[in-house]
Amino acid sequence: AQKVTQAQTEISVVEKEDVTLDCVYETRDTTYYLFWYKQPPSGELVFLIRRNSFDEQNEISGRYSWNFQKSTSSFNFTITASQVVDSAVYFCALRGAAGNKLTFGGGTRVLVKP
Amino acid sequence: KAGVTQTPRYLIKTRGQQVTLSCSPISGHRSVSWYQQTPGQGLQFLFEYFSETQRNKGNFPGRFSGRQFSNSRSEMNVSTLELGDSALYLCASSPTREVETQYFGPGTRLLVL
Numbered sequence: 001a002q003k004v005t006q007a008q009t010e011i012s013v014v015e016k017e018d019v020t021l022d023c024v025y026e027t028r029d030t031t032y033y034l035f036w037y038k039q040p041p042s043g044e045l046v047f048l049i050r051r052n053s054f055d056e057q058n059e060i061s062g063r064y065s066w067n068f069q070k071s072t073s074s075f076n077f078t079i080t081a082s083q084v085v086d087s088a089v090y091f092c093a094l095r096g097a098a099g100n101k102l103t104f105g106g107g108t109r110v111l112v113k114p
Numbered sequence: 115k116a117g118v119t120q121t122p123r124y125l126i127k128t129r130g131q132q133v134t135l136s137c138s139p140i141s142g143h144r145s146v147s148w149y150q151q152t153p154g155q156g157l158q159f160l161f162e163y164f165s166e167t168q169r170n171k172g173n174f175p176g177r178f179s180g181r182q183f184s185n186s187r188s189e190m191n192v193s194t195l196e197l198g199d200s201a202l203y204l205c206a207s208s209p210t211r212e213v214e215t216q217y218f219g220p221g222t223r224l225l226v227l
Contacts, residue, residue: 043223099169101162
């Protein structure tokens with residue numbers, strides 16, 4: 001069985017602060033894929049980033065960066081210099097080797113105050 | 115390209131009724147998946163369709179069913195609605211069943227009274 005845990009339920013920061021969201025996953029698949037999605041109040045899930053299990057290179061994309069560590073089964077996500085528009089619920093998700101089925105974490109609500 | 119569209123956006127039903135939700139994937143996308151989001155259970159996978167065939171199914175009772183048409187549009191049906199079926203139902207599409215990012219629609223908010 002697959003499992004994704006986001007221990008932080010809510011994070012509150014002041015604009016321009018950095019925000020790091022934690023994600024820990026469990027899977028028996030040797031090949032798997034990890035995602036971060038953002039859900040603003042409108043409800044639509046917006047894709048942010050994807051990482052394959054065989055590629056541990058960490059990258060930066062604009063104000064987003066991620067830290068994937070297979071040894072600790074973690075896939076953390078950082079928003080640099082947060083903005084009010086970053087306020088949303090962020091979900092970490094895991095896709096195994098078999099088909100388009102995502103297992104989601106419980107989500108972390110991020111509140112960025114001006 | 116237009117995104118994933120879902121209709122209706124909001125729906126109110128009473129217990130015992132049945133409901134049909136519709137999803138139109140991004141043009142060219144052939145895989146459609148459905149998810150249920152509730153405050154208590156979070157986001158849960160319902161099922162995946164590809165080439166008009168159900169490929170994957172989550173742990174939901176048989177009251178939840180779906181289908182996919184030849185143009186890749188998908189519908190999901192919930193029969194004999196229960197209060198606990200009140201949720202945001204999200205549809206996602208991807209080009210194929212291979213590793214591709216799923217893109218989500220705005221969802222249908224269903225309230226069962």
